[in-house]
Amino acid sequence: MGTSRAWAAEAIATVERDAVITPLREVKLPPDWGVRLHLKDESAQPSGSVKHRLLGAAYADALASGQITEDTTVVMATAGPAAVAGAHFARLIGVEFMTVVPRSTKPEKIAAIEAVGGRCHPYHPPAAIYQEAQRLAADGGGFYLDHFAAAARVMDWRGDREHHIGAEIVAQLGRPPAWIVTGAGTGATSGTIGRFLRYRGYRTRLAVADPENSAYFPGWASGAPDYATGMPSRIEGIGRPRMEPGFLASAIDLVVPVPDAAAVGALTHLRSLAGITAGGSTGACLWAAWRLIDRMLSEGESGDVVVVMGDAGAAPGLDGTAYAEAVERFLTTGRLETP
Numbered sequence: 001m002g003t004s005r006a007w008a009a010e011a012i013a014t015v016e017r018d019a020v021i022t023p024l025r026e027v028k029l030p031p032d033w034g035v036r037l038h039l040k041d042e043s044a045q046p047s048g049s050v051k052h053r054l055l056g057a058a059y060a061d062a063l064a065s066g067q068i069t070e071d072t073t074v075v076m077a078t079a080g081p082a083a084v085a086g087a088h089f090a091r092l093i094g095v096e097f098m099t100v101v102p103r104s105t106k107p108e109k110i111a112a113i114e115a116v117g118g119r120c121h122p123y124h125p126p127a128a129i130y131q132e133a134q135r136l137a138a139d140g141g142g143f144y145l146d147h148f149a150a151a152a153r154v155m156d157w158r159g160d161r162e163h164h165i166g167a168e169i170v171a172q173l174g175r176p177p178a179w180i181v182t183g184a185g186t187g188a189t190s191g192t193i194g195r196f197l198r199y200r201g202y203r204t205r206l207a208v209a210d211p212e213n214s215a216y217f218p219g220w221a222s223g224a225p226d227y228a229t230g231m232p233s234r235i236e237g238i239g240r241p242r243m244e245p246g247f248l249a250s251a252i253d254l255v256v257p258v259p260d261a262a263a264v265g266a267l268t269h270l271r272s273l274a275g276i277t278a279g280g281s282t283g284a285c286l287w288a289a290w291r292l293i294d295r296m297l298s299e300g301e302s303g304d305v306v307v308v309m310g311d312a313g314a315a316p317g318l319d320g321t322a323y324a325e326a327v328e329r330f331l332t333t334g335r336l337e338t339p
């Protein structure tokens with residue numbers, strides 16, 4: 001036990017200081033609609049993605065628990081933005097970081113992890129990366145940071161300290177929105193927002209946009225906590241083949257199934273409408289937001305709709321033209337006709 005408590009306390013403070021209030025960017029809608037659309041731009045986080053808040057909380061928890069000490073190697077199993085955030089925090093507190101990635105991982109994703117000081121350990125088959133990470137951590141005296149398990153446990157949801165995503169949104173708008181729309185990967189973001197909204201007694205409803213192949217929509221709709229599709233999502237960062245432990249179905253008002261091509265179409269449209277480039281997960285959330293705004297208009301409801309915006313990660317190579325055109329027509333007719 002070479003670790004001093006002073007080091008851990010300082011490391012926790014360093015992690016907790018490393019957050020920003022991410023911008024809320026308005027996408028202009030026809031003023032007579034009485035509905036305003038905003039993007040909560042999580043790509044502005046220091047490690048560049050929605051995963052920053054989860055990984056910060058996971059590091060703080062592991063440091064406070066004595067699981068990460070000065071000479072611990074932190075080991076994860078993912079090639080996505082969670083690994084970039086994991087490597088970022090490791091570098092910040094001065095510990096080693098490595099992540100087990102599928103052998104087929106694209107070089108640019110490996111480069112993004114290495115650019116913040118992480119090491120990648122390619123492994124095959126992809127489904128076995130989690131066990132391999134666990135084994136590497138156990139053999140080398142490291143700490144396996146399981147971000148899916150952490151999502152269920154480590155996130156603050158009261159929002160009574162600085163830097164809760166829900167508290168930031170309410171403060172930036174000056175009022176609670178009508179809807180917050182997010183995706184679900186680990187479930188951390190929707191879980192923390194859903195609990196926050198109930199804790200504060202806000203009437204804001206929480207929607208989760210769910211892509212094709214994901215277990216979350218059918219699992220939520222049927223109430224089956226063990227629903228599984230066994231199929232990977234094509235939209236990076238959101239949608240899972242099984243219900244993950246951090247997905248808090250009861251805290252979500254509506255899960256909106258989104259065709260993958262609709263996610264692509266919504267992105268294309270966003271680029272032409274507002275000049276904003278985002279990734280597939282943001283496109284999925286945006287399509288769900290258009291559906292909700294259509295419903296608000298037909299029910300004569302006004303208010304703010306806030307979409308959580310992730311990093312500018314890849315979108316699948318699908319033709320989203322019909323969906324982009326549907327959104328374009330919606331802005332003039334006020335009725336969204338799905339292709």
Ligand SMILES: Cc1ncc(COP(=O)(O)O)c(C=O)c1O
Binds near residue numbers: 184311
């Ligand atoms: C726009 C958006 N929303 C939500 C998520 C999922 O976050 P979580 O892992 O907290 O469920 C992502 C993931 O990367 C995302 O890009």
